[in-house]
Amino acid sequence: MSASDSGIGVTPRWIYALQVASVGVMWVFVIGISGWILHLNRLSHRLQDVPSATVAISIVAIPVFLTGASVLTYVFVGLQRGRRTPGPEPEGEA
Amino acid sequence: MSDQAQDRDRPTQGLDAVDVSDLLRSVEGPGTGFRVASTLLILVILGGWVIFGRQLLYGLGVTGLNQPVAWGFYIVNFVFFIGISHAGTLISAILRLSNAEWRRPITRMAEVITVVVLAIGGFHPVLDLGRPDRMLNIFSAGRLQSPLLWDVSSITAYFMASTVYLYIPLIPDIALLRDRGAKPQWLYKFMAWGWQDTPRQRHVLERAVSILMVLVIPIAVSVHTVISYIFAMTLQPGWHSTIFGPYFVVGAIFSGIAALLVVMIVLRKIFRLERYLKEIHFDHLSKLLLIMALLWFYFTFSEYLTAFFGNEPSEMGVFYYKLTGPYWPWFWGMVACNFLIPVAILSFKRTRRVPGILVASIAVVIGMWLERLNIVVPSLANPRLPYPAGFYVPSLVEWAMFAGGIATFILGFVLFARFFPLISIWELKEGREEAVRETMKRVESYLPDPAPRES
Numbered sequence: 001m002s003a004s005d006s007g008i009g010v011t012p013r014w015i016y017a018l019q020v021a022s023v024g025v026m027w028v029f030v031i032g033i034s035g036w037i038l039h040l041n042r043l044s045h046r047l048q049d050v051p052s053a054t055v056a057i058s059i060v061a062i063p064v065f066l067t068g069a070s071v072l073t074y075v076f077v078g079l080q081r082g083r084r085t086p087g088p089e090p091e092g093e094a
Numbered sequence: 095m096s097d098q099a100q101d102r103d104r105p106t107q108g109l110d111a112v113d114v115s116d117l118l119r120s121v122e123g124p125g126t127g128f129r130v131a132s133t134l135l136i137l138v139i140l141g142g143w144v145i146f147g148r149q150l151l152y153g154l155g156v157t158g159l160n161q162p163v164a165w166g167f168y169i170v171n172f173v174f175f176i177g178i179s180h181a182g183t184l185i186s187a188i189l190r191l192s193n194a195e196w197r198r199p200i201t202r203m204a205e206v207i208t209v210v211v212l213a214i215g216g217f218h219p220v221l222d223l224g225r226p227d228r229m230l231n232i233f234s235a236g237r238l239q240s241p242l243l244w245d246v247s248s249i250t251a252y253f254m255a256s257t258v259y260l261y262i263p264l265i266p267d268i269a270l271l272r273d274r275g276a277k278p279q280w281l282y283k284f285m286a287w288g289w290q291d292t293p294r295q296r297h298v299l300e301r302a303v304s305i306l307m308v309l310v311i312p313i314a315v316s317v318h319t320v321i322s323y324i325f326a327m328t329l330q331p332g333w334h335s336t337i338f339g340p341y342f343v344v345g346a347i348f349s350g351i352a353a354l355l356v357v358m359i360v361l362r363k364i365f366r367l368e369r370y371l372k373e374i375h376f377d378h379l380s381k382l383l384l385i386m387a388l389l390w391f392y393f394t395f396s397e398y399l400t401a402f403f404g405n406e407p408s409e410m411g412v413f414y415y416k417l418t419g420p421y422w423p424w425f426w427g428m429v430a431c432n433f434l435i436p437v438a439i440l441s442f443k444r445t446r447r448v449p450g451i452l453v454a455s456i457a458v459v460i461g462m463w464l465e466r467l468n469i470v471v472p473s474l475a476n477p478r479l480p481y482p483a484g485f486y487v488p489s490l491v492e493w494a495m496f497a498g499g500i501a502t503f504i505l506g507f508v509l510f511a512r513f514f515p516l517i518s519i520w521e522l523k524e525g526r527e528e529a530v531r532e533t534m535k536r537v538e539s540y541l542p543d544p545a546p547r548e549s
Contacts, residue, residue, distance in 0.1 A: 010280040010283075010284075012283070015280065015283050015284050018284050019284060019287055019288075022284075029254075030254075033247075033250065036233060036236075037238065037247070040236050040237070040238045040243075041238070043235065044237070044238065044239065049237065049239065050239045053238065053239040054238040054239060057238050057239075057244060057247070058238070061247045061248075061251065064251045064255070064309070064313060065250075065251060065254065067305075067309060068251070068254045068255050068258055068309070071258060071262075071302050071305055071306060071309075072258050072262075074298070074301075074302060075262055075265075075287070075298055075299065075302045076287055078294070078295065078297075078298030078299075078302075079265070079287045079288050079289060079295050079298060079299075080287075080288055081294070082290075082292045082293075082294030082295035082297075082298060083288050083290050083292065083295070084290055084292060
């Protein structure tokens with residue numbers, strides 16, 4: 001059964017685009033969180049409000065988010081490269 | 095295409111068709127039960143939000159919160175739900191990491207619990223705000239030095255890691271649904287990420303799961319430790335304790351296992367999964383629950399004995415408020431539910447059967463909720479400053495949101511079961527094909543080497 005059989009006209013190319021976009025959204029989220037944490041760092045430095053504590057927390061928090069997004073990207077890229085036919089699924093392929 | 099590759103393409107390879115139909119019953123034939131359950135649950139949730147509207151209009155005055163008890167049901171439920179979230183990812187990751195083969199039918203349900211309750215629990219502090227719109231201030235002027243913001247970042251990280259940890263092992267099963275033509279087809283095609291079960295794809299998936307299971311364990315432990323810091327970092331009597339971190343983690347794993355057992359028993363009954371969730375799975379998990387009950391008692395005893403022995407007046411105010419004061423029913427109810435009932439039931443093989451385990455698990459879930467209530471309210475009711483002791487009675491708004499939270503939890507499961515298999519099909523398949531051989535090899539490696547031949 002092809003994707004367009006679902007009755008809402010979603011073609012394989014669109015599905016592939018949505019998959020790439022979903023990974024992109026994940027990165028937007030992670031970069032957003034990291035940016036927010038860095039902003040709070042800058043704020044605590046400006047106000048001299050225990051900046052050492054914010055730096056310590058950032059060192060732990062930011063890599064965790066980056067690792068999560070990296071693993072997801074690794075899986076996406078790995079699954080696409082590991083396919084018998086790389087790229088968007090051709091019409092009719094189950 | 096080789097014969098081997100063609101065989102791999104068959105969606106039900108390794109499991110007979112009856113097995114797969116059994117496991118996909120909730121997806122392929124949801125029936126009216128699904129619609130009725132979803133409608134009822136949505137009504138409960140909507141009802142809760144309608145009643146909550148009064149709080150938005152009139153502020154926290156419509157709740158039972160007062161001075162000095164400024165935290166009540168919302169924070170109790172926050173700590174409780176986040177604790178339950180340890181059921182999943184942590185237990186699943188530990189079982190995977192330790193190669194516990196009996197984990198296979200359990201891990202998926204555990205991971206779903208985590209994601210659903212984290213979403214519910216993480217939202218509760220927002221309900222506790224008189225002006226929820228002010229939450230946006232954390233983006234512009236949050237203080238990362240505050241334990242409250244440590245919570246925001248650790249819960250967000252845990253939610254992200256748990257969602258990824260649920261999703262990645264789900265991909266082969268989503269592909270199975272795609273290949274069987276399940277609807278909505280576009281959703282399964284989108285979520286399958288082009289899975290074709292090639293050796294390279296399997297290698298990528300297994301490697302990602304290995305990385306994640308190592309990553310989520312410290313995150314999960316840090317989440318509940320950080321939640322305990324909200325209390326322990328204050329000088330409030332009953333809260334300022336060095337063992338609060340591990341105490342909270344132990345309590346979270348304890349309530350998580352209990353919630354997982356309740357979910358397993360209920361879903362086994364509804365979806366007739368007796369062939370997959372066997373007595374042996376309940377036996378193993380209930381032994382873990384028993385160990386956690388003893389550990390919980392040890393931590394509770396240490397915590398209260400230290401306070402009692404110190405005999406500090408403000409600490410003793412909280413101590414007697416719980417043991418003999420207005421909170422005695424909740425305190426002794428907690429001890430009965432978390433220690434006496436589970437230990438009495440689970441210590442004996444005769445009572446350690448599914449009905450007994452269900453009773454013990456429900457008792458623990460109730461007991462752990464009471465524990466959170468006993469931690470949050472009595473300390474606030476007896477502040478260090480010379481105020482008269484307070485009391486807290488939750489209002490209809492708080493009860494309605496509590497009911498809404500539980501309904502959201504059940505709805506989360508109902509929706510998940512409608513679209514995805516509750517038991518990991520590919521892991522069961524892998525178990526049948528490879529795990530028996532691997533386990534035999536592992537057991538052989540534990541045994542002493544043959545004695546060297548004397549020449």
